[in-house]
Structures are given as C-alpha cells and as structure tokens.
Amino acid sequence: xxxxxxxxxxxxxxxxxxxxxxxxxxxxxxxxxxxxxxxxxxxxxxxxxxxxxxxxxxxxxxxxxxxxxxxxxxxxxxxxxxxxxxxxxxxxxxxxxxxxxxxxxxxxxxxxxxxxxxxxxxxxxxxxxxxxxxxxxxxxxxxxxxxxxxxxxxxxxxxxxxxxxxxxxxxxxxxxxxxxxxxxxxxxxxxxxxxxxxxxxxxxxxxxxxxxxxxxxxxxxxxxxxxxxxxxxxxxxxxxxxxxxxxxxxxxxxxxxxxxxxxxxxxxxxxxxxxxxxxxxxxxxxxxxxxx
Amino acid sequence: xxxxxxxxxxxxxxxxxxxxxxxxxxxxxxxxxxxxxxxxxxxxxxxxxxxxxxxxxxxxxxxxxxxxxxxxxxxxxxxxxxxxxxxxxxxxxxxxxxxxxxxxxxxxxxxxxxxxxxxxxxxxxxxxxxxxxxxxxxxxxxxxxxxxxxxxxxxxxxxxxxxxxxxxxxxxxxxxxxxxxxxxxxxxxxxxxxxxxxxxxxxxxxxxxxxxxxxxxxxxxxxxxxxxxxxxxxxxxxxxxxxxxxxxxxxxxxxxxxxxxxxxxxxxxxxxxxxxxxxxxxxxxxxxxxxxxxxxxxxxxxxxxxxxxxxxxxxxxxxxxxxxxxxxxxxxxxxxxxxxxxxxxxxxxxxxxxxxxxxxxxxxxxxxxxxxxxxxxxxxxxxxxxxxxxxxxxxxxxxxxxxxxxxxxxxxxxxxxxxxxxxxxxxxxxxxxxxxxxxxxxxxxxxxxxxxxxxxxxxxxxxxxxxxxxxxxxxxxxxxxxxxxxxxxxxxxxxxx
Numbered sequence: 001x002x003x004x005x006x007x008x009x010x011x012x013x014x015x016x017x018x019x020x021x022x023x024x025x026x027x028x029x030x031x032x033x034x035x036x037x038x039x040x041x042x043x044x045x046x047x048x049x050x051x052x053x054x055x056x057x058x059x060x061x062x063x064x065x066x067x068x069x070x071x072x073x074x075x076x077x078x079x080x081x082x083x084x085x086x087x088x089x090x091x092x093x094x095x096x097x098x099x100x101x102x103x104x105x106x107x108x109x110x111x112x113x114x115x116x117x118x119x120x121x122x123x124x125x126x127x128x129x130x131x132x133x134x135x136x137x138x139x140x141x142x143x144x145x146x147x148x149x150x151x152x153x154x155x156x157x158x159x160x161x162x163x164x165x166x167x168x169x170x171x172x173x174x175x176x177x178x179x180x181x182x183x184x185x186x187x188x189x190x191x192x193x194x195x196x197x198x199x200x201x202x203x204x205x206x207x208x209x210x211x212x213x214x215x216x217x218x219x220x221x222x223x224x225x226x227x228x229x230x231x232x233x234x235x236x237x238x239x240x241x242x243x244x245x246x247x248x249x250x251x252x253x254x255x256x257x258x259x260x261x262x263x264x265x266x267x268x269x270x271x272x273x274x275x276x277x278x279x280x281x282x283x284x285x286x287x288x289x290x291x292x
Numbered sequence: 293x294x295x296x297x298x299x300x301x302x303x304x305x306x307x308x309x310x311x312x313x314x315x316x317x318x319x320x321x322x323x324x325x326x327x328x329x330x331x332x333x334x335x336x337x338x339x340x341x342x343x344x345x346x347x348x349x350x351x352x353x354x355x356x357x358x359x360x361x362x363x364x365x366x367x368x369x370x371x372x373x374x375x376x377x378x379x380x381x382x383x384x385x386x387x388x389x390x391x392x393x394x395x396x397x398x399x400x401x402x403x404x405x406x407x408x409x410x411x412x413x414x415x416x417x418x419x420x421x422x423x424x425x426x427x428x429x430x431x432x433x434x435x436x437x438x439x440x441x442x443x444x445x446x447x448x449x450x451x452x453x454x455x456x457x458x459x460x461x462x463x464x465x466x467x468x469x470x471x472x473x474x475x476x477x478x479x480x481x482x483x484x485x486x487x488x489x490x491x492x493x494x495x496x497x498x499x500x501x502x503x504x505x506x507x508x509x510x511x512x513x514x515x516x517x518x519x520x521x522x523x524x525x526x527x528x529x530x531x532x533x534x535x536x537x538x539x540x541x542x543x544x545x546x547x548x549x550x551x552x553x554x555x556x557x558x559x560x561x562x563x564x565x566x567x568x569x570x571x572x573x574x575x576x577x578x579x580x581x582x583x584x585x586x587x588x589x590x591x592x593x594x595x596x597x598x599x600x601x602x603x604x605x606x607x608x609x610x611x612x613x614x615x616x617x618x619x620x621x622x623x624x625x626x627x628x629x630x631x632x633x634x635x636x637x638x639x640x641x642x643x644x645x646x647x648x649x650x651x652x653x654x655x656x657x658x659x660x661x662x663x664x665x666x667x668x669x670x671x672x673x674x675x676x677x678x679x680x681x682x683x684x685x686x687x688x689x690x691x692x693x694x695x696x697x698x699x700x701x702x703x704x705x706x707x708x709x710x711x712x713x714x715x716x717x718x719x720x721x722x723x724x725x726x727x728x729x730x731x732x733x734x735x736x737x738x739x740x741x742x743x744x745x746x747x748x749x750x751x752x753x754x755x756x757x758x759x760x761x762x763x764x765x766x767x768x769x770x771x772x773x774x775x776x777x778x779x780x781x782x783x784x785x786x787x788x789x
Contacts, residue, residue: 056695076789079769083789084700098636099681108702110786111674112665117698121664123681127651128659130705160654167654171647173639183702184726231764233733244735244762244770246699247788269699271788 051176051206053085054092054118058251061265062222065089067258068175068206071197071216076226078183078212081249083108084117084269085226086178086208091118093206098175101125101168105161106182125168129160158185162192165207169199181211193219214254223255229266246270293437294371294420297388298328298359301367304419304554305360305532317344317356327359362531362616364388369529370418370558372522377414377561378407381521383430389437391430393519408442417557429515435461450513455486462507473503485511528566528621530555537576537613541605544614549598551619556592559623565590565645566597567624571605574616581610586657589648589678590624596646599653627680638681648679669742670756671785672705699788701772707783710773719763722773724784733764737775760785 050065059065066072066089076082093100100123102109107130115121158181165179179196181188197219200207209215214223230248235241252264294300298316303309314330315338322345329338329347333354338347347354368387376382381393394407401407404426415422425436427445436443436453438461445453459477462485482488488496489511496504506516530551538544559566567590573581585604587597627641639647651660658676666673710724719731737759744755758774765771770788775781 053697054694055697077768078702078787079789081699081789083702084697087700088697096636097638099638106702107705108786109663110671110701110703111663112671113698113701115665117700121662124662125648125679125681126661126663126676127655129655130659164651164654167647167650171639171643173637173644175636228768231733231768231770233735233762233764242733242735244733244764244788247770268696270696271699 051089052092053088054095055085055088055267057265058085058088058267061251061253061263062224062256063259066206066208067221069201069204070221070257071193071200071207071209071219072222072224073209073211073214073216073220073255074224074226075211075214075254076228079247080226080228081247081267081269082210082224082226083180084247085224085249085251085267086180086210087114087117087119089206089208090114090124090176090178091120093176094118094120094123096175097123099123099125099173100176100178101127101174102178102180103161103164103168104128104130104180105158105185106130106180108180108182125174127164127168129164158188158192162188162196165196166199169196169203169205169207172203174203174205176206176208178208178210181209181215183212185211185215188215188217190217190219193217220255221257222253225252225254226250227252244271293385293389293424293434294367294415294422295388295438295440296328296330297367298364299330300388300420301364302357302360303330304367304370305363307419307550309355309357312355313338313351313353314355314357315344315347316359320344320356320358322348326356360533362533362618366530366532366554367418367420369525370554371415371420371422373525373528373558373562374414374418375411376524378411381519383519384522385434389434391433391519393521394426404444405442408444412442414561417561419554428513430517430519431510431515432513451486451489454489454511454513455484457485459483459485459488462510471500473500473507476500526622528555528558528623529618531616531618533574533616534614537615539613541602541609544605544617545598545602547617548601548619549594551617552594552597555619555621556594556597559621560592562623563626564623565592565626567622569597569601569622570620571601572618572620573610573614574618575610575612575614577612579612581614583608587649589645589652590626591646591649593646593649596649596653600649600657603653603656635683644679669740671740672703672707701786702789703786704784707774707785710782710784712773712775712782719761719773722763722765722771722782722784727765727767727771727784729765729767729769731763732766733770734761735763736761740774762788 049068050063051068052059052065074082074085090100090102095118102124104126107128109126109128111121161179161181165177168174168177193216196207196216209220214220227250228247229250232245232248233242234245235243247269249267249269250264251267253261255261299314302314311332312330313333313336315326315333316328317324317326323343326338326340326342326344326347328340333347333351336351338350338354344356364387368384371388372382372384372390375390375392379392379394379397383391385391394404397407401410408424408426411424412422423437423440424442425433425439425445427433427436428447428450432445432450435457436445459482460474477488488508491508493505493508496508509516532547532551534547538547556566566587568587569585571583571585575581583604585601587600591597627645648660661676662679664675664677666675708725710722710727712719713721719734721730722728739757739759741757742755746754757777759777760772760774763771763773772785772788774783774785776783
C-alpha cells in the first residue's frame with residue numbers, strides 16, 4: 001500500500017505568510033443601503049425635522065416640537081386651550097417664513113385673535129368647509145360621489161376636510177397643515193386617517209389635527225391632550241372692572257411614537273400675554289407626573 | 293396647413309369619428325353631393341362630388357354629417373395657437389391654413405427640419421395632422437405643404453420644385469374673362485408649372501388677364517403678397533354644435549370636459565393659464581344662456597375648472613335643452629416666483645394655484661383664501677383676499693422661546709342667538725343650542741358701538757351698539773357673549789379655546 005503524500009500545508013518548512021494590507025488603502029466601512037421613500041427611524045428624531053411651538057415648556061415636553069411628515073393631534077373639549085396651542089405652532093411656522101394651511105370644518109377661525117397670537121395671515125391659507133346645507137349637499141354631489149351614502153352634513157364636511165387636507169399636502173411646500181375638525185366631529189375612518197398620514201409623509205409637512213377627541217388613531221405620531229386647569233378672572237384694584245386674564249392649560253402627551261407618554265406641562269394662554277421672566281433658563285413649569 | 297380641414301375639425305371636436313368612413317354632405321338626402329371625405333373613405337374610393345347614394349354603394353359604413361362651422365372655427369383657432377407657440381409672427385389664411393415667419397428661429401432650433409418637426413408636434417397636440425411647407429414666400433410654401441407631409445424648399449432650388457409641379461394642384465379657377473384656366477392651359481399643352489414659367493408674362497397677360505400674369509410670376513417663384521401678422525388672441529374660444537339637445541348637467545359636463553381639455557392644451561402651449569370663463573349656450577327655441585364663472589386662482593386644471601362650472605350651473609341651470617356650447621377663457625400669465633435656497637420651501641406657484649382652484653371647487657369660492665380682519669369695530673368683520681404668500685423673510689437666528697401664549701377665540705359665525713337670564717342686569721344663566729349652564733365668572737360689559745356715522749339706510753338707522761361680556765360658565769368654558777342694544781337680544785360670539 002503506497003503511502004499518501006503529505007499535504008503541503010502541513011510542512012513545517014513552509015511558514016504561513018502573514019497577509020498585510022498596505023497602509024495607504026483606506027478601510028471601507030459597510031454603508032447602509034438607502035432606499036428611496038423608506039424612512040429610517042432616527043431621521044424622525046432629528047431636531048430639524050420638528051416644528052417648534054415657540055413655547056419653551058411645550059417644546060421641552062415634546063422633544064423640540066411636533067414631528068414633520070407625521071400627524072400630531074391636539075385634543076381637548078371646548079375651552080381646553082387646544083386651539084391656542086395649535087395657533088402657537090402656526091405662529092412659529094409662519095414667522096419662520098413657512099407657508100401654512102388652516103382647514104376649518106366649523107368656520108371657527110378668527111383672524112383677529114390669530115393675528116394677535118402671532119400668526120402671519122399672509123402665509124396662512126384658510127379653507128372653510130362650513131357652508132349652507134344646500135350648498136354643502138350640492139358640493140358633495142358635485143365633488144364627492146360617495147358622500148351621498150354618508151349620514152349627514154357632518155360626514156360630508158368630514159369627507160371634504162379629508163379631501164382638502166390631501167389636496168394641500170399633495171401640492172407640497174407647506175410647512176404646516178392644521179386640520180380643525182370642529183367641536184363635534186364624527187369618528188374619522190381609518191382609511192381617511194391613513195390617506196392623510198401618507199400624504200403628510202410624502203410632503204414632509206407637519207400636520208396638526210384639532211378635535212375634542214382623538215381622530216387619527218394609530219396614524220397619529222403624537223397626541224397632546226389639552227385640559228383647562230384654571231380660569232383666571234381678576235381686577236386690578238378693588239372696585240375696578242373684572243378682567244378675563246386667560247387660561248392655564250395642562251398639555252399631556254397621550255400618545256408618542258417617538259418617546260414617552262404621560263408627561264404633562266402647564267402652559268398659560270392669556271388674553272394679553274406678558275412674558276414671564278425665567279432667569280434660571282430651566283423650565284420650572286414642567287413637572288413629570290408619570291414616566292414612559 | 294391641415295388637409296381636408298372640415299373633416300379634421302369634425303374629428304377633433306368628436307374623436308369618435310377618428311378612423312371612420314366619414315363624409316360631409318351638402319344635405320343628407322341620397323342625391324346630395326359630398327363636399328369632403330375622410331382619409332379612410334378616400335382609401336375606399338369615395339371622392340368629393342359623388343352623391344351619397346353612390347358613396348353608400350361603395351361602403352355601407354359611410355357616415356354623412358353636416359359641415360360644422362363652429363368646429364372649424366375652433367380648430368382654426370387651435371391651429372393658430374399651436375403655430376404661435378413656435379413663432380410669434382403668424383398670419384391666418386383660409387380655414388386650416390396658416391403662415392408663419394421663421395426669421396430668427398434659427399437661434400432656438402437647428403435648421404428647418406427641427407422647426408417643422410416642432411410645428412407638427414404642436415399641431416398634433418391640438419388634435420390635427422398637419423402638412424408643412426418651408427419656402428422663401430407664402431405661395432411657394434403653400435404649394436409645398438399641399439404636396440403633403442413636410443417639405444422644405446431650399447433657397448435657389450425653387451424652380452426645380454416648381455418645374456415638377458402639375459398645374460391641377462393649383463386649383464386655378466377662372467380667368468378674368470370667365471374661361472376655365474385649367475382647360476385653356478391644357479389646350480395650350482401646359483401640364484406643369486415649369487412649362488408655364490417659360491412663357492412671356494406679357495403675352496400670357498394679353499390672353500388670360502391679370503390672373504395669367506400672377507400664374508407666371510408664381511411659376512417663376514415670385515411672390516405677390518407679404519406676410520401680415522395677426523393680432524394676438526385676447527380670448528381662447530372653443531365652440532361645439534350638438535346634434536341633439538342636452539337637458540341634464542351630467543352629460544353637459546361630459547361634453548364640456550373635452551372642450552376644456554382642448555382649451556387647457558392650447559393655453560399650456562402658449563405658457564398661459566385659464567382665468568375667468570364665459571359660457572354661452574344656444575338652447576332650443578332659439579334661446580340663449582350666458583354665464584361668467586370667476587376663477588379665483590388661474591390654473592389649467594380641467595377638473596377644478598369643470599367643478600367650478602358645474603357648481604355655477606347647478607346654482608342656476610339653463611332653462612332649456614342645450615344645443616350649442618361656447619366656452620371662452622380669458623388667459624392669464626402664470627405667477628412667476630423665484631425660490632431661494634436658504635429660505636424655507638414654499639409651494640410652487642402653479643401647484644398652489646391649482647390647489648386653490650380645487651379647494652375652491654370643493655369648499656366654494658368664498659371659502660378659500662387669506663382671511664383677514666377687516667378694519668372695523670365689529671369683531672366679526674373680516675375680508676377674504678386671494679392667497680399669495682409673500683417671499684419668505686430670513687430665518688431669525690435666535691428666536692426667543694416664550695413661556696406664555698396668546699389665548700385664541702373660536703368664532704361662531706354668524707353669532708348664535710342665546711337666552712340669557714339676568715338678575716339686576718347681570719347674566720346668571722345662559723341657555724342656547726348645545727349650551728346651558730350657570731354663569732360663574734363675568735368680565736364686562738365692554739361696549740362697542742360704531743358705524744353710526746353712516747347715517748340712515750332706507751329709513752333704518754345704520755350702526756350697532758353692543759355690550760360684550762366674557763362669561764365663565766359652569767360647564768368649564770369661557771364664552772364671549774354680547775347683547776345687541778338695538779334689538780335687546782343676546783348672541784354667542786365665540787368661545788375661548
């Protein structure tokens with residue numbers, strides 16, 4: 001039986017050559033694949049993809065502002081201060097030079113108080129769905145072929161406001177779109193919320209939905225629940241007329257896809273606001289009542 | 293030029309005729325002669341001058357229709373628009389024929405071939421198949437176009453082209469003496485233009501008059517008429533005559549959509565957008581109907597324009613069946629805008645205009661725009677302006693964050709009448725639609741009166757005088773309520789939110 005030849009690698013006389021890369025070749029790190037239209041999570045948490053309210057306590061609560069390209073809800077019953085909070089976002093966006101839209105289901109937009117809140121009305125496209133019932137039904141027949149199956153004028157307004165939101169978002173270039181569903185909206189269909197969310201993602205605009213209760217369900221990235229904690233009436237001196245000062249509003253993070261929930265902050269919404277000095281630079285009004 | 297223009301215009305206004313065996317008859321009786329036939333009918337051997345009965349014997353599928361002057365007028369306007377998108381100097385000729393001056397276009401296009409290709413492309417966009425001829429003068433270019441397709445007669449080679457051209461292409465007609473020119477020239481043995489060019493013009497003029505001299509000049513490549521440019525169109529018009537009356541708005545909208553699409557195509561070729569629209573309907577019983585539809589945001593979005601028209605017609609529909617439709621559009625220049633790299637993005641002007649037009653169609657024209665408070669003492673006085681956002685200002689570097697915000701009011705328009713129970717003129721309980729609560733806190737009254745300076749209006753005193761209150765109610769809301777001192781009624785004006 002012939003002996004098998006020894007393999008060459010087992011020869012002790014042939015040492016293994018060390019493989020050394022020349023120093024001038026740069027080491028390449030593997031790059032992550034980039035797909036168009038696919039978001040990476042960390043992009044949403046970048047500060048520059050958020051829209052600030054210009055209110056220090058509120059911005060501290062929601063990590064710098066509401067996310068752009070997503071739906072944020074501000075909920076609360078009548079008189080809770082939700083519209084004032086939305087107006088502060090609109091004021092910041094328009095003062096920054098961005099174009100915003102306010103889609104108004106109930107015709108509640110008051111230009112005088114909005115201008116006083118700092119909203120630059122020249123950059124604010126306003127569209128109201130409030131119209132006479134005959135006009136509404138005619139419009140619905142003319143533009144929304146499926147609206148006739150809905151229950152009534154409320155549903156038609158809702159369909160119209162969803163359609164209007166889509167139109168504005170598809171136009172592109174808007175920094176903020178506020179959808180004011182009014183004080184007694186019907187529940188929004190999942191498909192409608194999904195359509196708005198998709199359109200917001202494509203356009204990159206921040207979308208704020210104002211309603212007494214949550215409307216967009218799982219498609220909202222952030223939900224702030226506003227509640228009035230204090231109403232302030234005062235008089236400057238005994239015997240002088242009573243003045244309405246404003247409201248103290250508690251804003252609570254009811255839902256947050258990008259952070260914790262349950263935190264709350266108190267914001268003052270005043271008829272004639274005077275900045276309160278805050279020399280410490282901190283936000284003493286922020287109090288954490290629950291952790292995420 | 294467009295060959296068989298009357299047929300081409302009909303096919304353009306009714307695309308269902310495309311590719312059909314079609315002819316235009318002087319009447320629809322069997323003995324009536326055909327004036328024009330479609331290319332498909334020509335392929336089958338049907339010729340103008342045949343009677344309808346003869347043509348039907350060749351093809352039973354033959355459809356005979358009346359000539360439509362409205363369709364021809366619209367098609368000719370569309371042809372002019374298409375050509376004007378290439379050259380600014382355009383002369384309108386016979387229906388289906390236009391001339392344009394190519395001088396200066398060589399800076400934009402590389403040679404005549406590219407210009408003619410662009411011309412053909414533009415005319416196809418408005419729904420017609422053109423033939424084009426490029427030559428040193430109008431008559432020569434017309435002859436080149438009549439040969440079909442695209443033909444460029446280079447400078448110095450005119451005689452070469454004309455020598456070959458048969459005389460019957462010219463449609464000679466009659467001489468000054470009333471003789472048939474084609475017969476006379478045939479008797480002389482003339483078959484082609486080249487043969488005519490060799491004759492002495494004076495001798496021809498002696499025999500055939502001025503028409504003969506013009507023919508010789510044409511045969512030698514000369515021109516008798518300069519190009520006279522037309523004035524720019526102020527309105528874009530499409531007209532259609534229907535074979536039957538339309539009584540419902542839905543089919544009417546269907547017809548108008550096609551017309552608006554054609555108009556939008558013409559406007560976009562001229563880099564214009566649609567402004568206000570004037571509708572004119574011819575109705576049964578020789579009645580007419582006209583309506584002006586204001587377009588708040590000029591745009592070429594057909595869907596939005598059609599919705600605006602539908603809304604206007606639904607509000608006050610025509611009283612009889614519509615038999616002809618004329619849509620006239622006042623063109624507008626699109627809003628130019630220069631964007632800045634370092635400023636926040638804003639909507640593109642054309643997209644913004646289209647979006648506003650669609651929103652206006654969705655919500656009503658009076659419900660979209662830029663809402664401003666009117667310079668008035670009435671809180672509800674407001675003004676709706678067209679939305680045109682100004683250029684963005686530089687972004688402030690250090691915007692100071694605030695810690696209080698302005699309280700905003702949710703307006704109730706029009707103010708809702710409520711019932712307020714008072715004790716010694718102090719509100720104690722408020723009751724109204726979706727509202728009923730005891731008053732907890734009161735601020736006011738704050739009196740507002742104004743407009744009394746307008747005096748009297750038809751016997752009624754102008755002006756208002758109101759006492760405003762801010763009432764904190766037991767339900768938690770703070771409302772702005774006023775008492776009208778003229779009517780002594782209470783109204784809910786808004787809720788602080």
